[in-house]
Amino acid sequence: MSSPEVHRLLAEAAARGAAPALEAGFGAAGLLDPRALTAAGPVLLVASERAVRNIPLAADLLAAGASHYGRTHPNPTTDDVIALSALIEQFRPRTIVAIGGGSTIDLAKAARLLCPDRLSIDAGLRGDTSSMRADPPEVIAVPTLAGTGAEVTPFATLYRNRRKVSLDAPAVRPERAVLDGSLVLSAPPEHSVPALLDALCHAVEAGWSRARTPESKRAAVVAREALVAHLSAPLAVRDVHQAQELLSATTLAGTAIAVSRTTAAHAFSYHLTAEYGIPHGFACAMSMSWVEKHLADRRPGICSPKVRAAAEAIRRVLARAEVDGLVESPRLSGGRLEAYIDAGLSTQTRLSGHPVRIDRDSARRFVMWDGFLTYPRGNAVASAHLLDSYA
Structure with missing residues (x-):
């Protein structure tokens, strides 16, 4: 990479x-x-x-x-x-x-x-x-x-x-x-994997944020492609050179998000961390999974093939992490699902930069369709093909 x-x-x-x-x-x-x-x-x-x-x-x-x-x-x-x-x-x-x-x-x-x-x-x-x-x-x-x-x-x-x-x-x-x-070489996977997912969410969100600038958009795209390339190989395989390149790419994503600020995936993630103790990067990934699908449905021109590839990489790593026991889906339904949606929709400072409006009904529909937040073990079983492509 x-x-x-x-x-x-x-x-x-x-x-x-x-x-x-x-x-x-x-x-x-x-x-x-x-x-x-x-x-x-x-x-x-x-x-x-x-x-x-x-x-x-x-x-x-x-x-x-x-x-x-x-x-x-x-x-x-x-x-x-x-x-x-x-x-x-x-x-x-x-x-x-x-x-x-x-x-x-x-x-x-x-x-x-x-x-x-x-x-x-x-x-x-x-x-x-x-x-x-x-x-x-x-x-x-x-x-x-x-x-x-x-x-x-x-x-x-x-x-x-x-x-x-x-x-x-x-x-x-x-x-x-x-x-x-x-x-960063010795970081255990329960820390390193969610941190990496957080960075890739930064890169994706900074790329589509309404507050992006030409400089932040370029940084987001370059960081996104570097991180997706890293995720094409098993996460445990990392030499000295890869570790330095990975750290530099995630820092570049940080410079992009510092300008554009986060959008809907982060807005909906904070409730998962505060209420269920889900590490921040995993919470962002769980929310990104359905948020990207919602955006692709509403504004397909924004979700280019490379953005879709980044989202698929996020889903693949999240599915692997759930199977490996690094994180577990909160299995939202009923009032728990409504509380998650309400908390995300109340984070207006983050939603203001998202390219499309998200309403309660569409959020509920896409969360349930996506599955990572609602099924036992997230969507890992339903997404077995993702794991096969990761192995």
Whole structure:
């Protein structure tokens, strides 16, 4: 899946300020100098205990005198932001190094801007930048998963009272990002597969979003084709070169979605994560499966053969993941199905960029026709041909 175009577009995005300063390459994390960082001012490491044990950069930062916040977990809440923000208030770091998946990076991005009280959190989530820190620490994002794009996006996904909320402002974007393929090689499939699905959904949605620009559309198309090419081979087969290329492609998808923002597949996904604990990337894939079919029915010109191929790749990986026990369909029906549809339709900030209007009746019809959200084990049995083509 090698694509010089991926790297060229990433460099162009960084040059025009649409992405952080990027350091990319296998082993790039080793180029960061922990002693130089700590000599320039206090450093706070935001990373799980597992990351500290397994990633030399994390251990080296602590050895150089960095402070550590390790209470990270998927789908951070506004209470998590308050806890980390209070530590930032106490230590006043000059730099935050966030090492982990999208949740860890989003937590660091939000906490460095928002003050540790609910009024500041609420104001920030409403877009009131006056409530944010006037001189926040810089963030260096070091992703350990290929997929979320959090290392380049100007927004952070959080949860409050089991509902998704978003901090969205230019200052949310990290100042630097380190794309080191060696850090994604050891990610377990229960983390790496949904992250990859999230990235491919980003690429597809950014390509059809009404808010796309020529630059974001090009980035979305190139990222989409690179990711689909990667999915043409079994996911477990990944060498050093493939890992770096995959991370770069998913980051490029992040630069596209940072401009166009997500659309209906993401709008409908958040309820699945908040209500049933389905990992975000799997939730996006389950929603994308029927959303793409709905769009193809309403506006077939938008769903080109390559877009359809990307959607089929998403369904194939999702079906494989369900058979492998990585995720299970929520089996929506009755009131549970209606709650899912209502929650998605209420996310107007995301639906506003979708190319067609989705109403309650058509959503219900396409969800049930598609099957991934309603059948036991999703649509894996009904889609056995997808698994055969994947093997």
